[in-house]
Amino acid sequence: MNVTSKLDLDRMLNDWPAPAVDEAAWETRAARIVEVALSRRSEDTAAVADLLAAPDLAAEPGEEQTGDILREVRAAGERSTMADGSEPGRASKAEARLSGGSASRPPEKKRPSLKEIAERASQAPGRMSGVSGSSPAHSTPLPSGRGPLSTPLPSGRGPLSTPLPSSGRGSMPPGRGSLSGALRASSPSLRPAEGVTEDSGVIDLNRLSASVPPEQVESAEKAQPGTADLLDEDEKPAAVAAVSVRRPRAPSAPLAEAPVKKRSGGMIAGAALAALGLAAAVTVVVKTRAPSQQETAAAPPAVLAPAAPREERPAQPAAPVAAAPAAPVENAQPEPQPVEAAEKLAAAPKAPAAPVGAGAAAPAAPASPAAAPRPEQGKVAAAPTAPGKPGDLPSAMQAAVGNDGEKQPSVVSEAPVPASGSLRQQNIPEQPSQGSVQAALGSVMGNARACVAGADDVSRAQITFSSTGQVSKVSVSGWAAANGQSSCVQAALKGANVGPFSKPSFAVSATIRP
Amino acid sequence: MAKISDRELVDQARGGDAQAFGALVRRHQKRIFRLAFHLVRSGAEAEDVTQETFVRAYQALDRFDGRSEPFTWLYRIAVNLSLNMIRARKPSRNSTPADDPRIEALLLETRPSHGVDPAATTQQRELAAALCDGIDTLSDTLRTTLILVCIDGVPHEDASRILGCPEGTVAWRVHEARRKLRVYLAERGFGGDAE
Numbered sequence: 001m002n003v004t005s006k007l008d009l010d011r012m013l014n015d016w017p018a019p020a021v022d023e024a025a026w027e028t029r030a031a032r033i034v035e036v037a038l039s040r041r042s043e044d045t046a047a048v049a050d051l052l053a054a055p056d057l058a059a060e061p062g063e064e065q066t067g068d069i070l071r072e073v074r075a076a077g078e079r080s081t082m083a084d085g086s087e088p089g090r091a092s093k094a095e096a097r098l099s100g101g102s103a104s105r106p107p108e109k110k111r112p113s114l115k116e117i118a119e120r121a122s123q124a125p126g127r128m129s130g131v132s133g134s135s136p137a138h139s140t141p142l143p144s145g146r147g148p149l150s151t152p153l154p155s156g157r158g159p160l161s162t163p164l165p166s167s168g169r170g171s172m173p174p175g176r177g178s179l180s181g182a183l184r185a186s187s188p189s190l191r192p193a194e195g196v197t198e199d200s201g202v203i204d205l206n207r208l209s210a211s212v213p214p215e216q217v218e219s220a221e222k223a224q225p226g227t228a229d230l231l232d233e234d235e236k237p238a239a240v241a242a243v244s245v246r247r248p249r250a251p252s253a254p255l256a257e258a259p260v261k262k263r264s265g266g267m268i269a270g271a272a273l274a275a276l277g278l279a280a281a282v283t284v285v286v287k288t289r290a291p292s293q294q295e296t297a298a299a300p301p302a303v304l305a306p307a308a309p310r311e312e313r314p315a316q317p318a319a320p321v322a323a324a325p326a327a328p329v330e331n332a333q334p335e336p337q338p339v340e341a342a343e344k345l346a347a348a349p350k351a352p353a354a355p356v357g358a359g360a361a362a363p364a365a366p367a368s369p370a371a372a373p374r375p376e377q378g379k380v381a382a383a384p385t386a387p388g389k390p391g392d393l394p395s396a397m398q399a400a401v402g403n404d405g406e407k408q409p410s411v412v413s414e415a416p417v418p419a420s421g422s423l424r425q426q427n428i429p430e431q432p433s434q435g436s437v438q439a440a441l442g443s444v445m446g447n448a449r450a451c452v453a454g455a456d457d458v459s460r461a462q463i464t465f466s467s468t469g470q471v472s473k474v475s476v477s478g479w480a481a482a483n484g485q486s487s488c489v490q491a492a493l494k495g496a497n498v499g500p501f502s503k504p505s506f507a508v509s510a511t512i513r514p
Numbered sequence: 515m516a517k518i519s520d521r522e523l524v525d526q527a528r529g530g531d532a533q534a535f536g537a538l539v540r541r542h543q544k545r546i547f548r549l550a551f552h553l554v555r556s557g558a559e560a561e562d563v564t565q566e567t568f569v570r571a572y573q574a575l576d577r578f579d580g581r582s583e584p585f586t587w588l589y590r591i592a593v594n595l596s597l598n599m600i601r602a603r604k605p606s607r608n609s610t611p612a613d614d615p616r617i618e619a620l621l622l623e624t625r626p627s628h629g630v631d632p633a634a635t636t637q638q639r640e641l642a643a644a645l646c647d648g649i650d651t652l653s654d655t656l657r658t659t660l661i662l663v664c665i666d667g668v669p670h671e672d673a674s675r676i677l678g679c680p681e682g683t684v685a686w687r688v689h690e691a692r693r694k695l696r697v698y699l700a701e702r703g704f705g706g707d708a709e
Contacts, residue, residue: 009692009695009696009705010664012620013660014664014665014667015620016552016619016620016665017548017619018544018547018548018551018552018557018560018619019551019615019618019619021547026543026544027540029543029561029565030536030539030540030543031536032565033539033543033564033565033568033569034532034535034536034539034568036565036569037535037569037571037572037573038532038572040569040573041572041573048570048573048574048577049574050594051570051574051594051595052574052577052587052590053594053678054677054678054679055590055594055597055658055676055677055678056597057597057655057677057679058654058655059683060653060655060656060686060687062686062690063683063686063687435685435689439670439685442671445667445669446669446672453517453541454517511667512667513545513548513666513667514541514545
């Protein structure tokens with residue numbers, strides 16, 4: 001009876017009997033109870049109603065702040081959270097008993113609806129401040145002939161416009177493409193129709209775009225994201241010169257500073273990554289078309305990599321791959337230095353190549369995309385280093401990642417294993433928590449009691465859980481064992497599950513009272 | 515060992531079968547007495563509560579709708595009667611008397627393994643008294659729930675029906691009662707895991 005652990009306390013409580021009374025005394029009491037009950041059958045039945053109601057127990061302080069404790073107890077054992085439970089009526093009754101009750105809860109903060117968000121988004125700077133879209137007076141009818149979602153796709157896009165998907169996204173950055181003059185001339189205070197009627201959750205993007213002021217449209221038209229250049233250059237390589245000519249005008253616009261900032265960092269990195277991807281793709285294509293490249297593996301790839309752009313840049317300025325590296329530097333320098341461009345290109349592949357452990361082979365990866373656009377020169381070194389068949393996709397991929405690329409999968413595949421293993425170890429407790437043991441036994445104790453119903457003595461069971469949380473062994477003693485109910489009790493207790501734990505086994509004793 | 519279920523006994527007793535009611539009494543009177551004993555902390559009063567529980571249940575047999583088990587129905591009556599008895603008492607004592615019957619019952623339960631050592635027996639008695647004191651310091655809500663679940667072994671689901679509160683509330687109360695009890699015992703030098 002040493003209270004040094006939690007289970008000892010529970011055992012003390014579980015084994016706490018009532019004063020012993022012999023069977024004859026119980027029988028005498030039962031007979032007297034029946035006699036009294038029969039004699040008082042008809043009297044005072046109104047008072048029974050109070051006794052059949054739930055006991056009037058005041059809620060403890062803290063009960064209203066808790067979550068669903070049952071799940072918590074089964075999962076973690078000892079954290080004290082509690083919920084209102086699954087029965088709303090009882091929960092409300094319990095809350096009603098609280099001194100503070102639910103009335104003391106702070107009112108939930110009102111969230112802005114989609115309607116309000118759409119209205120704010122559609123508001124022009126400096127006008128129509130506040131949420132006023134709920135008033136129909138603020139909505140301007142759409143131009144005739146334009147219903148919701150009926151905005152035609154931009155058709156007369158210039159060389160700088162980003163291609164739009166064919167789903168009719170009329171609410172792309174305002175001013176993009178062919179937002180018609182009628183739209184620009186419409187009132188800037190145009191509000192989406194759903195904003196004035198009901199909050200259906202559907203935002204009419206066309207109407208939003210129609211409500212943009214002309215100055216925003218104009219400034220946005222001048223500000224092009226970095227991807228626009230890349231995509232346009234893919235389609236129209238000749239437009240590169242036009243871009244470089246037209247962009248210097250952007251700073252003259254009052255709102256053109258933001259696009260300039262955007263171009264500075266992310267645009268360079270994005271363009272470099274896109275160029276690498278394109279170069280790798282072209283490498284694959286070139287390998288399929290030029291099987292004779294295997295003969296040209298004479299020069300070391302590390303040397304060829306930086307040299308490649310220097311030779312190729314003036315020769316093919318309009319080639320898709322060659323134009324891509326030029327994009328990051330075209331704003332700063334109309335004539336970019338090829339060495340810098342090659343270094344920037346080589347910087348990205350170095351990172352994935354480093355874990356492979358081949359220091360000499362690392363530069364080979366950037367060499368292949370850089371040299372890929374020159375199949376006719378016969379000096380491409382990256383592709384020929386691949387030992388596979390020419391035109392074979394695996395060999396092309398291997399060439400793209402370098403000579404030691406085959407080592408990478410092993411490194412990559414090994415990495416997640418210890419991570420997930422340690423994660424699993426962290427989640428599994430050493431032994432089941434007291435709460436989970438109680439919950440597990442409580443869930444099966446009713447069936448076990450049914451086995452010993454009518455017994456005049458207690459039964460005890462030693463339940464051993466395996467590390468999976470399931471019951472591996474049940475030893476029954478006491479009344480159940482003496483009266484042939486061991487199997488019944490065992491079967492009942494076998495259903496307990498405390499959840500997985502790391503110890504090999506965990507035993508707990510339980511007293512089964514009739 | 516085919517037995518008649520409690521529901522069948524209730525149905526038969528409702529039809530006027532006194533023997534069926536007697537069987538129901540014999541089947542559950544020990545548990546009811548034990549619950550009442552721990553709630554009212556007196557054997558004699560527990561005996562009164564037990565008798566009154568069955569008498570009231572017999573009077574209300576017609577109101578038993580069968581949605582719950584009869585024993586939870588009996589338990590609810592017993593808890594209500596015990597609480598009524600406790601609240602009708604004068605607030606008399608501040609500590610558990612040395613002759614508290616619960617202490618004797620607890621010592622009787624553990625005597626076979628420790629009874630030979632007088633020093634150990636004294637320590638057991640002190641621990642039992644501290645345990646009774648700790649339980650008595652709990653509120654009626656926590657004490658009733660603790661006795662139902664931890665001492666009497668009623669599952670949370672049944673305890674929630676008896677007490678008329680969500681299962682999560684029962685679990686929280688048990689956790690809170692055990693925590694307070696552990697702290698109480700730790701402050702008196704029994705166990706060192708006070709939270």
